[in-house]
Amino acid sequence: MTGTKGEIVVVPEGEFDRVVAEHLAEALKSGGRSGDVTLALAGGNTPEGGYRRLAEIDGIPWERVEVFFGDERAVPPHHPQSNYRMARDSLLSRVPLREESVYRMEAEHPDREVAARRYEGLLPEALAILVLGIGEDGHTASLFPGGDAVREVSRRVVPTRGPVPPRDRLTITPVVVLHAERVFVLARGPGKARAVRRALRGPVDPHQCPAQLARGGTWILDEAAAGGMEISVGGGSP
Ligand code: 6PG
Helix, strand or coil: CCCCCCEEEEECHHHHHHHHHHHHHHHHHHCCCCCCEEEEECCCCCCHHHHHHHCCCCCCCHHHEEEEECEEECCCCCCCCCHHHHHHHHCHHHCCCCHHHECCCCCCCCCHHHHHHHHHHHCCCCCCEEEEECCCCCCECCECCCCCHHHCCCCCEEEEECCCCCCEEEEECHHHHHHCCEEEEEECCHHHHHHHHHHHHCCCCCCCCHHHHHCCCEEEEEHHHHCCCCCCCCCCCC
16 A cells, blocks of 8 residues: 555545445455455444445455454453454354455454464555544554554564553554555544544654654544545545
8 A cells, every 4th residue: 555645535424334345345345366365344433334235245255355453452352342253243244255355453462462473474565455434533453643653663473462451452554554465544523623634634753643653554434534634625645
């Protein structure tokens, strides 16, 4: 993605999940023409409705899709706050993926350093599709403002601690975000408007606003998250 211009898609709140699903479906259908399509999913709440709609779209080569995660909290896979659980319930359990093609981040491992190294070995050199969210503080994945993880320049997965529970996490680093072929950032609701505007229109400082690492991606916003930001007709670019 590095150096790509990026795109902003603003939709009415009621259309958000459908538009997210359609963009991800198009990317999956066209990604990785030969071999597997590698998809890394975001956690949190925002993507859930779009994942559910995605599960209903026909013609996606799920048998060729490998699923990864951008981050995970240090909780078991059935825990209500597990990103894996959310993805499994809304999408992964509802599409014909090969069992062995879902790579869960084992953030609950007693030694997260070991789990990070192991996961790093599973990741492709460049993800075909990376789905991210954005926090109200401008974080993305579990790359938090001012944190060590957002300053990582060589490792691709690291243990980290967030400012809100569940604090202990595993996260991809900027290296993975910047190498991903297609990045989608999802944001909805007025609470995200300030962070979105800062990420897309503010001074470039990814250490303080990690979501800026994805400026070159496709930002899918509902009108509230777009917060009246000046966007040229036809989507516009960050
Ligand atoms: C996490 C997510 C995180 C999320 C944002 C937005 O593990 O929390 O990966 O980066 O995308 O915090 O979360 P919401 O979608 O719940 O607002």
